[in-house]
Amino acid sequence: MEISRLAIVNERSVRLRRWRYGVNAFEGYVEEILQQLRLPFKSFDTLDEALAYKPDLLIAAICEENEENGRKLKLYAEEGGTVISYGGLNILARELGFYEEGLLGAGYAVLPQFSHPLRFLSAHPWSPSPNNNGSTNVVQTGLLHQEEPAGKESGPALLSIKVGRGTIERWSVNIAASVVSLQQGTGPVYDDGPEAQDGTIPTREGILKADDRCAMDWKYDRQTTETGMNYYAFPYADWWRDALIGHLVSVSVAKGKALPFLGYWPEGVPAVLAISHDSDLNVDDHAKATLQLLREIGIQTTWCMLEPGYSAPIYDQVKEDGHDLALHYNALEMDGGIWEEEAFRKQSLWLRRSAQIGRIPSNKNHYTCFEGWGELFRWCERYRIEADQTRGPSKKGNIGFLFGTCHPYFPISDFTEDNRFYDVLEIGFLSQDLNHPELYDATVAEPFLDTVQQNEGVAHFLFHQAHIHTHESVRQAVREVVNGAKKRGFALWTIAEINEWERSRRNVWIAGVDNDGHPVLEGAHLSFPTAVYIPVTDAEPSSDGTYETKFGVICQKYIVG
Template identity: 60%
Template sequence: MELARVAIVQEKKASQKRWQYGVNIFEGYIEEALAHLRLPYRTYVTLEEALAASPDILIASVYDETAANGKLLLEYADNGGTVVSYSGTAQLASALGFVEQRPVQIGYASLSGQDVPLRFISARPWAAQEGKDPVLTEFGSLSAGSPDGAQQGSALLSVKVGRGSVERWSVDIPGTIVHLQQGTGPVYDDGVQASDGTVQLREGILKADDRCAMDYEFDRQTTETGVNYFAYPYADMWRDEIVKHLIAIAVSKGKTLPFLSYWPSGVDSVAAISHDSDSNEDIHAETTLELLKELDIRTTWCMLEPGYSSSIYNEAKSRGHEIALHYNAVEFDGGIWDETRFKNQAAWLRRAAGVDRIATNKNHYTRFEGWDDLFRWCERYGVESDQSRGPSKNGNIGVLFGTCHPYFPISDFQEQNRFFNVLEIGFFNQDLNHPYLYDSSVIEPFLRIAKQAEGVAHFLFHQVHIHKIENVRTALREVVEKVKEYGLEMWTVGEINDWERARRSLFIVDVDDRGVPVVQGASLPQPADLYVPVSKDQLTDGQAYELKFGVPCHKYSTVRNADRAKAVLASKEA
């Protein structure tokens, strides 16, 4: 079995032209979508270089859409290659027998295998030209504005070209993922409120959720007690569609695209609990420490200056809890959105808590401005991950940013859409059973969301409310009980950061003559699973496999051989 060669075209010249005029290239986020699963790929800065590598799959991400380049792509497909596009390749429409339709700015895609239509931020559908009869297969459908909106054509067109094909998604999937995760644009004023009054965003405090890309009517569900929550991790679901499609193409060619499990072997998903030290009274911390001791869990403590006494930090650290930053930019609490303030608060935490490393930060009140200031500051001042993308209001809890997975955010055009070396790990909610917030009826829905998506169920509880409100303490106990019941492991946020960064150091470079993946890079702190997709006719009678992304996969375990440059993976016995 051979490894499928995947090439991503990100032409430097075409990119620079867009950046010059202030245009973002979020198409490049396809790299993060593949890197999260460690799918092997290579990126090329010219179309010619990519074609010279003779890839099996060519993702036409960013390139000059000239007639000459269109001809090159069609010749490549005619010779057996597969071109994949996410709402691009406009210059190929006429040659393939199609006409471009009106762009759809917001809508939903109905796709096979997905229980609900997936929200998208932009799409450019095609329709067949009158009198033309292209050889194609259509997948899914698009609706404008709402899940029941006017039909706008197919979600995916697979157009036969000679011995190959052009696979064109109508949806800008990478751009949709970016806007779901990072917002519809820079935060500079209050966001749109829910028409039913459940989300009161217009209070004059700029926050992460002021640019939420979700819809209050179509993207929320309600618990049996009437609590509204965002229920659909659309960004994660879209990433799954990207991966499922590419794997299916590879397998159809008799090749494979191996990938790495999100978590260590035997772990499907994880839960995390963090605390924000608002009010900063030692007695609040002492009550929290005792409750955590009773529950036998370790958590992440986000510290707001001036924080607790040094004895509290020492006790928390001795019990395995994690000291993190709670950056204050809230004006009525004496904060300001300012890089120097962030730098100084990070330096204060290192001194006050006696820590050299700050694994993570969460902004006080989820305060946020601009597009990527926070990620740049974290990167510059040694804060490895952030948790600020979470809800500030009652009605927008849940996956309001479309994901429960850790991810590396992307900059805007001013820094040429680079990826920040800061891992974003969002949270679902604050202080369950608080009298002014929401009750614990959301615990099970949140755990189901995280478990189904193989992501992170992150709950926030403030120490002050743990101390003062018995119902909040009861909710925390219930979270821990339900986490165990659902089979999630409890990690700190810093441990999630460490694991994801360790995963990213592993590269799948080949499969050997037995079909076993060959990897390079550092060994993982815990064994993880590698999956090798195969076609059904490649399975022998009685051979064990797991179904992943709709395809049977052989499973292997990472085992590092220290005496060799490559790690050889030993097959797990069924």
């Protein structure tokens, strides 16, 4: 079996020009999307370098829009290559029988493999030229709608254009940039975000938070439980990731070659449950009640500590019971905090000393305070904190998938840092203190767990020790969440365990397949048996082996590690 050679073009000349004028090159985030499943690829700074690699598939992520590049890409396709673009290649529109429509902002794409339209943040559709005459060399997939799911139709989501012996596969949606906006927000946080017109998301309170730049639409992207709880229901960033990878795998199979990938979790683990706590009031009795509940249930969790924290014996008990100790960075002015690096540094030093821990595995900001774009991630890097949990809801009306994902991911910087990837794993959370009388009831737990299972992600719930101590209803919600996760076969991990697993699997490369068709891995050794999926390129898979359908393609499954 032959593995596809996949090349990504991120032309440095284009990136340098954008950065000079304060423009982001988020199209390069396609690399992080592929890294999440360990798809083999090589990235190049120029189109000539990529073409010299002689790839089977070429993603023109960031490419000079000039006639010379257009000629080279078209020739590559004519000779049997496959070019993939996400909103680019506009230099070729007229030559291929199309014209450019206007740039679209937010909207929704209807795709056949999804039962709900996918929200996007930017798109650049093409329409057939008058002399195109409905060429049979073009296959259109999906449909874009402006602004709302049933809005004005704005052309196909994907054009597959036959060119000589190859194809040009052009998505109208800038998928990578949309994923970035969904996960990290529509821009830097410097003032309060807009409130929902129904009053359920009161963000204009003078506190800057992660959700002030939420890219979701409060009207179209939320659903309501039978008890009237509003929640963001759709992990659009994960769905776009699936659409992008599914398309790559499919076009590779159509060429008779496979693009293998690694499972998200150890074999037999469909998804992961994580529970974290924020110490806030720092009362020892609150911690004792939480420890008692966790012993009753038999799980380990992550404890985010706000200065001045608990007494030393509490830390000893937390560590003895196998729980994580994490930072709860305080930047909330009304609680004596401030947004600055020196405060972050001092608080991280305080936790190391007071809790007697050598390193801090993760951080979650108090009240989800957040400013700017990448400052928090830089601070985490500098003070050796490998994971962050800050991206979650601060209001009753915006719980759920408000950042479009249930997967751990590495965020991208803006143009001020040359759009580099931060070495900080973001693991957001879904809700706070289910069944608290002033918040939301536990009817959201089932749809959250179902969606996370369907998307093979992390269901991360936050419960404050203070509310666990005070409210039996909150304690019961913890039991319900844990029982629901166990019933579905979830692994119950701490944030530190998720971070360690994700980082270890990212050090594994799928180098190819041996003569018997088994995957050849290089790099780190996986700590748990894990599945490698190799798409089947034959018309009919053999009767030997284990097969699963992933991303709409039949794959042979091998257990490694």
